[in-house]
Amino acid sequence: MKTVCVIGSGTMGNGIAHTFAQFGCTVHLVDIRQDALQRAVQTIEKNLERQAQKGSIHAALKSETLARITTFTELEKACATADIVIEAASEQLQIKTQIFKDLDAICKPGTILATNTSSISITQLAAATNRPQDVIGMHFMNPVPVMKLVEVIRGYKTSDATCNAVMELSKHLHKIPVEVRDYPGFVANKILMPMINEAVYTLQEGVAGVTEIDTVMKLGMAHPMGPLQLADFIGLDVCLSILEVLQKGYGQPKYAPCPLLVNMVRAGHLGVKSGMGFYEYKPGIKELKVSPFIH
DSSP states (O other): OOEEEEEOOSHHHHHHHHHHHHTTOEEEEEOSOHHHHHHHHHHHHHHHHHHHHHTSSOHHHHHHHHHTEEEESOHHHHHTTOSEEEEOOOSOHHHHHHHHHHHHHHSOTTOEEEEOOSSSOHHHHHTTSSOGGGEEEEEEOSSTTTOOEEEEEEOTTOOHHHHHHHHHHHHHTTOEEEEEEOSTTTTHHHHHHHHHHHHHHHHHTTSSOHHHHHHHHHHHHOOSSOHHHHHHHHOHHHHHHHHHHHHHHHOOGGGOOOHHHHHHHHTTOOBGGGTBSSEEOOTTOOSOEEOTTOO
């Protein structure tokens, strides 16, 4: 697969584009906003520079990688010649469904239509197309250039050929693919999100504070990052969205989002991306400080 189209230039999209370009693919990165694309390329350049400084890539690979990425604001131009398209747009069913309808009309026969969704049904997205056999989940972990796991999710009608191709492609990217079935949250978020939700409940109920909860999980369970800091990193709005998908999909009260999490999202405190979540995030300050809004 020589030409890859990545839809969405946010945190996941630019990380996916970075990774494919680093491993020799021609990448078409598409977004509806030119300024978002400019920020994405700047982020990729900065992350490549960090890799070069750490010695994980040769310095020459930075310019080679950037040269393989072309940005687009028009979906048709970006995707028409792609061998695989990876959708990394907002985690909203309506947006993703429309994208897959558009891709079905634009892409050449045999193009693999993949989604980086963290919880939405692959089967449901595939049903928006006339080629469900070519639709699959390719769920990367954040940060994409660093994390090894790729959840490969088969929809109800995903073909063996599509699944095998994505498994091999993931290995080409030096990732470790794990094939899973198409159920809400798949594996990663079916387990992770209830843990994060329970951590928020633990905070809301006054059992312990933010740093205390995170410290217990880091030191006691050997987690590299506490669940509340991880939630900030993922985005509290994304966590809420996934929990809502889990609650609706399984119909079980254990997936009900904690009211504190709901209120924080309503207040616009989304974590790292908004500068405020369970912790404060200010440019140039690396030391974590608990949000003054957390009582």
